[in-house]
Amino acid sequence: MKLSGWGRFPVVECHIAAPRNQDDLIRLAQSRPLIARGNGRSYGDSSLNSQLTLDMRHMNHMLAFDNETGQLTAEAGVLLSDIIDTFLPRGWFPAVTPGTKFVTVGGMIASDVHGKNHHKDGSFGSFLDWIEILTADGEVQRCSRNQNADLFEWTLGGMGLTGVILKAAFRLRPVESGWIRQTTVSAANLAEAIDIFEASGSSTYSVAWIDCLSSGPSLGRSLVYLGEHAALTDLPPEKLKAPFETPRKRKLNVPLDAPGFALNRWTVKAFNAVYYKAGHSKSGTQLVDWDTYFYPLDAILDWNRIYGRKGFAQFQCVIPLAQSKAGMQALLKAISAAGQGSFLSVLKRFGPQDSRFSFPMEGYTLALDFPVNRRSLDLMDKLDKITLAHGGRFYLAKDARLKADTLALSDTRVSQFREMRKSTQAAETFSSAQSDRLAL
């Protein structure tokens, strides 16, 4: 069956098997090499293996919940959306969430996802207590920071290349409502946006939408969204009666692939200008429901089709703090000059993180998406170079086109990751189209 990541590029003919339980899985996993796949929300080729792709979505049982600590034990295929449906009405919310709720627990661990609160709380791994994983020797192993610590740390952010994640225990955070107190601050350019981030370190959530086609003195103009979970005292009386009830949004659908010309520099530029003006005029604080705040794109099912049949590629890098301003400036200049605007350009401050193979480090991260075509692929090669020149690195969960030598230059941890894979036989057992491309 033809499979792809969320970006629909590349498309690979894959043999798929869908285990229903652990015995099934162990039997199927005797065929090698293989990669586990969750809900297919990584953008590129991280979850594709032509010989065997294990569809983990049926391994989706929630196993235990501790009402005192908020610790949930769940199988790897459980969706974050199901976790929210189940536990938000009981006063719990994911401690870290990526920009879509349609991801699995296994996927969140393999990518060590981050959210809008990374500067304060770190990545998903900060709330992860233990993992059970099927390793190359065919054994199921429990690992944590104290037990099989090497395996635990390599698996976090290890893109499924240390084994098949079977189940995990991680903590949710207590919340008083399903509402977010959102404050929108507009920034006339990149320098202003960075100043706002630096002054907002105490905000739980912060993220900026950035107009990547603006140039000159308004290069990097942005809308910075700050957010806090609304406490009961923040709610008006009509919401106080049912603080976890938020309006159910009607799901929109993209029924067709948009034609290739629908997204061009003029439509994107117009969209960005209108969006900025609308946001600018709405500056201030308002109550927003959790779904709109964290997952605006989830309301449009199959939104990946707006990029047309050829799909799209994401670019996400992080630049260390000392070089952030210069690096971001250079990236934005290159994008603006190329006229290859992206609808969804997101800027975010990361806090410190020290891990074996996870993406985040202290600094600023920029995420963009482009329709797949020659010009945007060339532009992304340029962005790679700028990232390297500023000491930055790349997010593998987004990547579909990075080159192996670029990755190795960006991150000294890559060679250690390769060695670990070799010495544990993981290299010949677990592989994806991405790990082949990047020689991981």
Added chain:
Amino acid sequence: MTDTSKQKTALILGGRSDIGRAIAHRFAADGYTVALAARNADSLETDKADIALRYNVPVSLHELDVLDTAKMPQFVDGLGMLPDVVVSVVGLLGDQAENETDLEKATRVMRSNYEGPALLLGIFANLFEQRGSGTLVGVSSVAGDRGRAANYVYGSAKAGFTAFLSGLRNRLAGKGVHVVTIKPGFVRTQMTEGMKLPAPLTAAPEEVAEATLKAVRKKQSTVYTRPVWLLIMFIIRHLPEPIFKKMKA
């Protein structure tokens, strides 16, 4: 949790299958206490934990082999309660070519799709009739609407099951007991994995579950889970035999 004595109970026969699991989830989400019956029921502990955790309802597991008809009364007694709804999702597709030559395999398909589920629902029918309430749901198949070369051993057993449900419905009308026949067309399950199924005709197990709960609520009699199947099967049933023979469907 609400007062459990007032909670309705749904018993799912064949609770391990993808459709059975989806139905258990849907009924639990609606507030039903759920009882799952299957072979090796112990291995459904993860399902039990999962459903209890997600929907905050009690879940119980019950050992059941639908081919062991002698033990059926014992199974029903052992439940310790009489459910409000019993859904049979029991079934076995088998391999048509094997079923044509291997008597043992064909017998197994016939008994799993007809004899087992029909006899067991028959026991519940009598108890429901005495009580004067309850709903019986049989998940049958469009394959029972007309025997086709591709799967007539399975199809004929489903046809028997469909006729049994129809008769039961007829008998129990006016006695407070309702009988629902669900005919899913293609469903994306473990049973059909690897088959090339046309997407517009293929339902997810959750759709079958939704249709089942709706049929129980609205007291529908026969439900095709995707309406297009009603049309398809109408045509297939009415094709004249000389044409149908040439199609080798």
